[in-house]
Amino acid sequence: LHGVNDAEGIKAVLEAGKAHDVVILGGGLIGVEITEALARKGCRVTIVEKRNQILHDLDWEMAKLVELHLESHGVKVLTNTIFEGFQGDGRIRGVQTSRGVLPADLAILALGIRPNAELARQAGLAIGPLGGVKVDSHMRTSDPDIYAAGDCVESVNFFTQQPCYEPFGSIANKQGRIVATNLCGAKDTFPATLHSVACQVFEYGVARSGLNEQTARDLGYEVTTVLAPSPDREHFVPGAKTLMLKLVVDTKSRQLLGAQAIGPGHPDKRIDVATMAIGGRMTVDQVANLDLCYAPRFSPVMDNLITAANIARNKLDGAMVGITPMELHRRIVNREDILLLDVRTHSEYEQERLSHSRHIPLGILRERMGELPKDKLIVAFCNISLRGYEAALILRAAGFADVRVLDGGLDMWPYEKLQ
Amino acid sequence: LHGVNDAEGIKAVLEAGKAHDVVILGGGLIGVEITEALARKGCRVTIVEKRNQILHDLDWEMAKLVELHLESHGVKVLTNTIFEGFQGDGRIRGVQTSRGVLPADLAILALGIRPNAELARQAGLAIGPLGGVKVDSHMRTSDPDIYAAGDCVESVNFFTQQPCYEPFGSIANKQGRIVATNLCGAKDTFPATLHSVACQVFEYGVARSGLNEQTARDLGYEVTTVLAPSPDREHFVPGAKTLMLKLVVDTKSRQLLGAQAIGPGHPDKRIDVATMAIGGRMTVDQVANLDLCYAPRFSPVMDNLITAANIARNKLDGAMVGITPMELHRRIVNREDILLLDVRTHSEYEQERLSHSRHIPLGILRERMGELPKDKLIVAFCNISLRGYEAALILRAAGFADVRVLDGGLDMWPYEKLQ
Numbered sequence: 001l002h003g004v005n006d007a008e009g010i011k012a013v014l015e016a017g018k019a020h021d022v023v024i025l026g027g028g029l030i031g032v033e034i035t036e037a038l039a040r041k042g043c044r045v046t047i048v049e050k051r052n053q054i055l056h057d058l059d060w061e062m063a064k065l066v067e068l069h070l071e072s073h074g075v076k077v078l079t080n081t082i083f084e085g086f087q088g089d090g091r092i093r094g095v096q097t098s099r100g101v102l103p104a105d106l107a108i109l110a111l112g113i114r115p116n117a118e119l120a121r122q123a124g125l126a127i128g129p130l131g132g133v134k135v136d137s138h139m140r141t142s143d144p145d146i147y148a149a150g151d152c153v154e155s156v157n158f159f160t161q162q163p164c165y166e167p168f169g170s171i172a173n174k175q176g177r178i179v180a181t182n183l184c185g186a187k188d189t190f191p192a193t194l195h196s197v198a199c200q201v202f203e204y205g206v207a208r209s210g211l212n213e214q215t216a217r218d219l220g221y222e223v224t225t226v227l228a229p230s231p232d233r234e235h236f237v238p239g240a241k242t243l244m245l246k247l248v249v250d251t252k253s254r255q256l257l258g259a260q261a262i263g264p265g266h267p268d269k270r271i272d273v274a275t276m277a278i279g280g281r282m283t284v285d286q287v288a289n290l291d292l293c294y295a296p297r298f299s300p301v302m303d304n305l306i307t308a309a310n311i312a313r314n315k316l317d318g319a320m321v322g323i324t325p326m327e328l329h330r331r332i333v334n335r336e337d338i339l340l341l342d343v344r345t346h347s348e349y350e351q352e353r354l355s356h357s358r359h360i361p362l363g364i365l366r367e368r369m370g371e372l373p374k375d376k377l378i379v380a381f382c383n384i385s386l387r388g389y390e391a392a393l394i395l396r397a398a399g400f401a402d403v404r405v406l407d408g409g410l411d412m413w414p415y416e417k418l419q
Numbered sequence: 420l421h422g423v424n425d426a427e428g429i430k431a432v433l434e435a436g437k438a439h440d441v442v443i444l445g446g447g448l449i450g451v452e453i454t455e456a457l458a459r460k461g462c463r464v465t466i467v468e469k470r471n472q473i474l475h476d477l478d479w480e481m482a483k484l485v486e487l488h489l490e491s492h493g494v495k496v497l498t499n500t501i502f503e504g505f506q507g508d509g510r511i512r513g514v515q516t517s518r519g520v521l522p523a524d525l526a527i528l529a530l531g532i533r534p535n536a537e538l539a540r541q542a543g544l545a546i547g548p549l550g551g552v553k554v555d556s557h558m559r560t561s562d563p564d565i566y567a568a569g570d571c572v573e574s575v576n577f578f579t580q581q582p583c584y585e586p587f588g589s590i591a592n593k594q595g596r597i598v599a600t601n602l603c604g605a606k607d608t609f610p611a612t613l614h615s616v617a618c619q620v621f622e623y624g625v626a627r628s629g630l631n632e633q634t635a636r637d638l639g640y641e642v643t644t645v646l647a648p649s650p651d652r653e654h655f656v657p658g659a660k661t662l663m664l665k666l667v668v669d670t671k672s673r674q675l676l677g678a679q680a681i682g683p684g685h686p687d688k689r690i691d692v693a694t695m696a697i698g699g700r701m702t703v704d705q706v707a708n709l710d711l712c713y714a715p716r717f718s719p720v721m722d723n724l725i726t727a728a729n730i731a732r733n734k735l736d737g738a739m740v741g742i743t744p745m746e747l748h749r750r751i752v753n754r755e756d757i758l759l760l761d762v763r764t765h766s767e768y769e770q771e772r773l774s775h776s777r778h779i780p781l782g783i784l785r786e787r788m789g790e791l792p793k794d795k796l797i798v799a800f801c802n803i804s805l806r807g808y809e810a811a812l813i814l815r816a817a818g819f820a821d822v823r824v825l826d827g828g829l830d831m832w833p834y835e836k837l838q
Binding site for chain 2: 158168169170171173174177178186188190191193194195196197198199200205207208209266268269271272273275276277279280285286288289290291292293294295297298299301302303306310317
């Protein structure tokens with residue numbers, strides 16, 4: 001979409017009743033945001049994404065939670081699916097993919113965004129490695145009398161100090177002010193970026209900043225990760241909603257490298273605070289004692305970010321040994337011999353359970369631990385893995401060799417639903 | 420209240436229908452929070468406060484906005500009022516004050532909180548200057564085998580490095596974890612505090628961190644202040660609500676010293692981010708280019724805090740000369756000769772106006788500026804002081820000697836309503 005006219009064109013097709021089945025090609029930010037708009041208009045929407053997840057700024061397990069949320073609203077999400085062509089006669093009737101033909105009255109291409117640097121190129125200005133106009137920190141191009149800002153320029157990444165591309169309104173507006181300041185003779189500089197991103201997906205907010213786990217590993221960091229689901233305010237306050245938070249921590253320096261949050265409960269707040277910690281190169285030890293403001297209607301008494309930082313410390317200090325949902329999933333698929341230990345109450349277990357799990361409520365674990373094998377990997381869990389953590393401490397103290405806690409617990413385990 | 424029993428005692432009186440007129444003695448956090456609880460139960464509540472404002476962690480003009488909000492819910496707020504005694508015969512019938520007798524079936528004393536350090540005193544532990552148990556950063560008392568945490572201990576203030584008293588649940592919980600960590604043989608320290616505080620007052624959230632203007636001046640800082648009202652998300656998003664933000668900036672170092680936010684729109688988020696900036700000794704120039712996450716439903720494209728930081732920069736750089744509501748109010752009361760220039764549209768002016776203001780819409784100011792005196796203090800304003808700022812720039816460029824902008828505009832001018 002290059003302007004309001006394009007959006008009005010789509011709206012006209014919808015209002016003429018000519019679009020019921022819509023295929024979105026590309027599951028990035030734009031694809032997901034337009035999906036919601038179309039689904040709310042009554043369209044049957046399918047997202048076609050060639051990678052193994054949508055929203056690749058998130059790690060895989062976080063993206064899967066968003067996919068499940070989309071599916072709960074009737075949206076079909078096809079990952080690992082290649083677009084092969086359109087079918088139709090003058091009007092589109094279907095979309096050919098590696099998974100067959102999808103019926104379609106309308107298709108929207110949301111395949112990515114590239115800097116429009118054509119004018120700069122014609123003017124002989126330097127272009128960066130990502131195709132955007134090259135600027136210095138003052139937003140000055142290779143011609144000292146020409147400045148550039150916004151979606152056409154390249155920025156610098158905080159971690160790599162290498163060029164990156166950040167086509168976001170928040171970036172463009174700040175850069176615009178810097179250009180104006182510098183043109184007027186004062187001096188202002190645009191800093192390196194953390195890739196802070198947010199979007200709304202039906203009831204879920206999605207926000208992230210810094211490095212995700214995959215990118216951090218690709219850059220050579222040894223990382224410790226945390227999945228921490230908990231209410232966004234005191235659980236007794238009406239309207240409290242679950243926030244699902246992931247932290248990525250540099251194991252060596254204990255610095256926070258990145259954070260991702262999703263859920264109906266104020267993810268943007270926690271990510272903005274995390275952004276400050278990441279940009280300030282703060283350790284999780286510092287984050288755990290941040291003097292954030294507290295009232296029961298605004299946060300738990302230990303804010304979600306503080307709790308997540310404390311989980312990271314427990315892991316870094318060896319008190320907690322976790323296993324990520326992705327890793328556990330891989331091992332289950334590989335038919336490894338793992339004991340899944342559910343330590344929730346009987347009524348919780350009756351409501352929902354993992355197949356092949358063993359159930360011993362935490363309160364009677366000490367009496368019944370003799371039933372468990374001492375030499376096998378035991379993965380303890382509850383809904384959020386607090387009781388799972390306690391169970392693991394009890395078993396490890398009793399000499400069980402390899403007890404781990406399912407990171408994030410059942411609240412962040414979308415895998416059985418995805419099969 | 421020393422436990423749930425006390426709260427249940429109050430509830431029993433209410434449910435027996437024996438309390439209609441309630442007087443709260445003390446307009447601090449507890450007094451204000453209990454006011455809301457009682458007003459929602461149908462009581463006629465009066466707050467009696469001896470100082471010239473409630474919630475003295477806020478600056479005066481911010482507290483006045485909260486007082487107006489309380490009054491809009493039928494609560495009577497009596498500041499500058501001294502409690503003199505109770506009237507009644509076995510049961511309370513009235514409260515005697517310096518402003519006369521207030522009818523009362525129930526009175527609640529919310530006069531402050533003192534550390535309960537009696538046990539520590541009896542044990543011979545060192546007590547600090549504020550009456551709390553003296554602890555080091557490891558939460559260890561003067562006896563190396565005894566630790567203390569929570570409302571009975573003194574903390575250290577970030578700015579003064581002097582003892583302070585922070586009886587908040589968020590502090591107590593963090594300190595509790597530190598004590599446990601240290602008892603178990605590991606090492607953790609509790610940092611200096613920023614006095615981050617939040618509470619809810621009907622539809623308003625109230626949050627603050629760092630130094631307020633008065634405290635900063637008392638500590639010898641030369642300060643620049645900002646009042647910045649603006650929507651908490653993009654103005655076109657349904658549910659956008661005004662956030663009223665105040666920043667206190669050290670004029671010399673340009674560092675953010677403190678922030679206060681009130682309003683229905685997510686003040687806690689901005690104060691938590693501000694807390695990070697204050698604790699990180701960031702300048703407003705750094706705050707103005709923070710890489711906060713953005714989507715229209717989460718914030719304006721320039722977040723409220725970023726906009727406020729830019730206003731601070733405009734002031735520090737001499738582009739904007741402001742006048743605080745408090746200062747303007749003082750001058751009006753002193754009958755100084757000031758021209759109040761309202762530059763809003765005709766329809767806005769028809770709806771609400773300041774008495775004795777002169778009205779020239781911004782769009783025709785250049786044509787009509789000849790009508791204005793060049794040698795008199797002109798205070799330009801609109802609703803939020805953006806157009807007021809533009810008007811001031813136009814007039815100053817045209818040679819008007821002393822043009823200032825009303826900080827925060829009419830949105831943060833509660834004074835005529837308070838007369």
